[in-house]
Amino acid sequence: MKAIGGKKMGQMSGLPGAFFVCPVAIAVASSGHTHTPIWQEILLAFLAIFGFAAYVLLCFAGEEPRHRQKKVFLAFYFCSIVVMVLAGLFVHWHIEFGWQKLPAFYAIYGFSACVFLIYFAKGLRFWLPKEEDYYERRGRRGE
Amino acid sequence: MIGWVHPGLILIVGAFLIPFFKGKWKQAYLLIPPTAALIDVILIYKGVFGTIPFSAWHIPFLEYELVFGRVDKLSLVFGLVFTIAGFCGTLYALQVKSSLEHMIDFFYVGSTLGVIFAGDLFTLYIFWEIMSIASMILIWLGGTDKAHRAGLRYIIWHVFGGVVLLAGIIMHVHTTGSTAFNTFSWGSGIEYLPSYLIFFGFILNAAVPLLHAWLPDAYPESTIAGTVFLSIFTTKAAVYTLVRGFTGVEILIGLGAIMTVYPIFFAVLENDLRRVLCYSLINQVGFMLCGIGIGTALAVNGAVSHAFANILFEGLLFLCVASVLYRTGTCKCTDLGGLRKTMPLTCAFTFVGAASISAFPFFSGFATKSMVISAAALGHMAFVWILLQLASAGVFHHAGIKVPFFTFFAKDCGLRPKDPPLNMLLSMGIAAFLSIFIGLYPYSLYNILPYPVDYAPFTASHIIGQTQLLLFASLAFFALITSGVYPPEQRKINLDIDWPFRMVGGKFIWFCEVPLPNFARMVDNGMKRIASHFSSFGRNPLRAIQITLSTIMVKALKAFILEFWWRLYQYYERDLEKAKSRPLEEPMETVPIGTAVLLIIIFFLMYLIITLMWGWLAP
Structure with missing residues (x-):
């Protein structure tokens, strides 16, 4: 160690x-x-x-x-x-959209985007993850 | 003046010589064809084979002409990056003993180059199919049962896409009379059906939403080096064909924008690092499709340059994860961690790849991806811009942080692997060098793009904005991971859009394996019984008739046995037994010749009478 x-x-x-x-x-x-x-x-x-x-x-x-x-x-x-x-x-920011005028827009957006992504993924965790042999067991019913 | 040599042909011919070499000689030989192909492309750039653009190797085929060499700026950019990637991949795979795997690698790279330089649709289709089959075999070489089945699923998708593509090509050639592979007409209406079919064939290979499941399903099942090859060629060849054929098709903007965002959720949940990278690959191709869809010179340049840079940095990340897999035997987040102390160089290269993919300033992704995003902003596509920026934060989160952090930091997994052998390090080093070089000096890449570039990536607002975005995204990641909100890695697989297909497919196979053979057996037995009836009838008609009649009577009477016909029933039952006890082949009852002659005369007589009557009545 x-x-x-x-x-x-x-x-x-x-x-x-x-x-x-x-x-x-x-x-x-x-x-x-x-x-x-x-x-x-x-x-x-x-x-x-x-x-x-x-x-x-x-x-x-x-x-x-x-x-x-x-x-x-x-x-x-x-x-x-x-x-x-x-x-x-x-x-000096190149303003294409109104929201870019916000001070530190990219910082706010980067933070909130990442939080949103993680929370959304966490929500998906309720039904997307399955056991590693899920398809092997489910797909072969009847044998 | 030397005639033009197809770089793909160098690789495909070179593949056939691999089995003749052994040991060190093989390793030395393996580097020759990719190097030759790379030099070939560089010589084309130098104008040795003629001024660009030119077209070479026209071969007559039926009443059409196959064009193997259509060389212009667009095909050359892709040709250059594919030969570089082929060289790096081969250098990386030198340790692989199997000649077959090297041959398939060469076929795969060679056929992709064939697609890139194809000037007509038939040539394109031929190489397109070689590419699918080579990639399927490459997946099968993974050797496991899982790899075998994933390869089958992969080829089902791609054969389907290939058939649709072929149908589109045939209809296109039939309606326009031209086999040339140029921009297809686009609009709404049934007359554009050939374009739609060809488009479908292309976007399937680009792994667009709903048609993407084959990618994260099959690619990670291949061999260690095979996954690296797979990650590079098929999808980017599809990007090339879309640039060539469908620039400015608006549906690609939507598809691309969705494609950049939704794989992020899967990548966050995924445990297998190679699958994480597969999802990030889909996300990156989304940026390219978006650029193609926007269709302005800036956007298309962005798409092409992003494909170029992506092949290098995405390849680099795949190489790094493959090195970890090579040394530790696993690439699952749950089993890895703390490898930075014993694999420092791999760790450094991973950071270069991660910084490039997440578009840190002065890394390659920054100079290329921003062109697409700027093009969206200039086109005033607010929603697309928002999605692309969301995806930029997301890709940083899963490819930029998750991959290096969970592999080389996080926790101490107890493994103490060394850095991979020199050739692998060299291969990663070349990719890392090029990623940084393009990042520092993007004008070298801008100069070879299909359209002239008027774009300055290193403006203050762009650098500061991007760095803010990335740093605050990382802040969110670490804030959530320390507060325990971040979903911990689990030893699980994630369902994807192929779930219904795989479920229905499983049921279909069960249907084929159980009820269908039972039905077939039933039909078979029925037919056999009918046949045996016929044969017994043929042998002894009297017995057969007797048996049939008495069986019918017995069955009919048995249904309602009453006192009234009890005796009748008994009679038929006895009759049936008697018939059954008769020998199957009784001696034939002979007919005297006289009787036979009499019968014949009667027949003739009847015939005569009919003829006479007919002759008499008819007129």
């Missing part, structure tokens, strides 16, 4: 470096196709990587037995959520 715990954290020390190098690389790669200034692109790439890292760390935080760094990961995750909502306030 000694593998459990963060003994490999030493090897991960390269990650924070990548965390700052990647946005620049991404911005440079995609520059020339957009008209936005480079600092905005770097910021956007940084935010995107921030979100991705938060998602990966959330998986670590949800682990059982609980990860040593769970609190740090969760703090990082909630930090990223707040940053995303704040960033959304400064963005």
Whole structure:
């Protein structure tokens, strides 16, 4: 059981470096196709990587037995959520539909959509799941 | 100038040579045909075989012409991604010992390329059927009884679709007189019946709602590598044919939008990770169909590029789950967990696939799926847009979180598997690299799309909006899982739309196995009795007549036995016994020749009289 715990954290020390190098690389790669200034692109790439890292760390935080760094990961995750909502306030949105004018519309929609999906699936659980040999037993009646 | 070589032919011919190699040589040889096919497609792009678009390999067939090579931008995009996928799949499957499985893989990939480059409907149909049969055998190679039965169900669906397609093709050729495979006419009315039939054949392979059950039913029953191959080719070939034939058909918007949403519920409930991915595959194809249905240049580009990217990242996810299955022998959520410590590379690749499928910015799904969603927004299709965004959150939830989380995190399942062998890691690495590359530099993909692209994926609102959507979807997931609302994984299967078919099918087979043979036996016995009566009549007519008459009398009188005819009944009963006791073959009573001659003369005389009378009366 000694593998459990963060003994490999030493090897991960390269990650924070990548965390700052990647946005620049991404911005440079995609520059020339957009008209936005480079600092905005770097910021956007940084935010995107921030979100991705938060998602990966959330998986670590949800682990059982609980990860040593769970609190740090969760703090990082909630930090990223707040940053995303704040960033959304400064963005010029392309409005196609009325509801997109709502502040943090995507955040609200993402959350409520996921809750709806899970509750709906939970409702389906009343009659969809069957034993693993259901068809073998039901389909062969009369033999 | 070199003549054009069909990349599918390279694979199909290459398949026949596989059994001649053994061991290491076989592994080395296996990589040659897919590599050659890939180089072939790249050479086409370079213009070695002529300027694109061109058409090659016309072969006369009856009074028609088979066109094996119709090369334009659309077929080339699909050709390129299918050859890449074929290469990655073969590289992944090098450990497989069975020559048969490799041959079927090659046939499958080759026939799909045949569909892609087919310029007329007959060629399309031929390769279409080879594709179904190859995929069925690939499912059967799973080797279990379940796989056998799932393969049968699979082929029933596909033979049905194939027959409808053929009927449509024949009617189309009959009415238009042309076998060319181009956009079909579409409208409402009976005169569009050929188009409807062909459309039905195509959408069945794309697994649209109500015709989708074969996919999650059969694909996960195949071999470890077989499922990866299956997940890539059939559905995307159907997407290609729909782009080619039915761009802008509005019913596809509705079908696609429904198709993106409803598999999510099944994926949430499903325990088998390969089935989860099968449902997410249906969901992804939904985005493509939606794009095809919207039919604007942006939407079709979105559909094609999403098919391209999807083959890579969906394939990657299937490869990762297959690696877990290869090392642990299971891919059920309930049996897995905590594998990240011993399978770190597989875990990393899964994250790349998961981030791509859920369209994190700078991963491939982001640059492609957003084109379809933007096209829906530009077309002011509010409801479709809402559904597609719902599906985006949903796909993140089941493919983006569920797959990596329940495999590599969640709980410690006690298994300590290593990362898979080098070739599998390489194969996953190529797919992961391409997914990230397309995500970072989507213009490389945009340049080869059928229509010129005027779309900027990396706008601030798009990146922030998508990240918000995904992060809050993950927040909902973890909030519900920690509060215990999230339905826990169960060792169960889920009923799907094929339930009535399978139930009715089971009853039908029972009907064929039990009442039908009984009826057949009854008819058989009846016929035998009649035959035996005839034979006994032929042998001894007198006895037979006697038996029949006295049996009738005995039966008739027995029904109402009364004092009055008791004696009569007894008489017939005795008569029957006497008749039965007579030998079956009695010596014939001979007739003297004189009598016979007399009889003949009488007959002739009658004949003469009739003739005379006729001659006398008739005029």
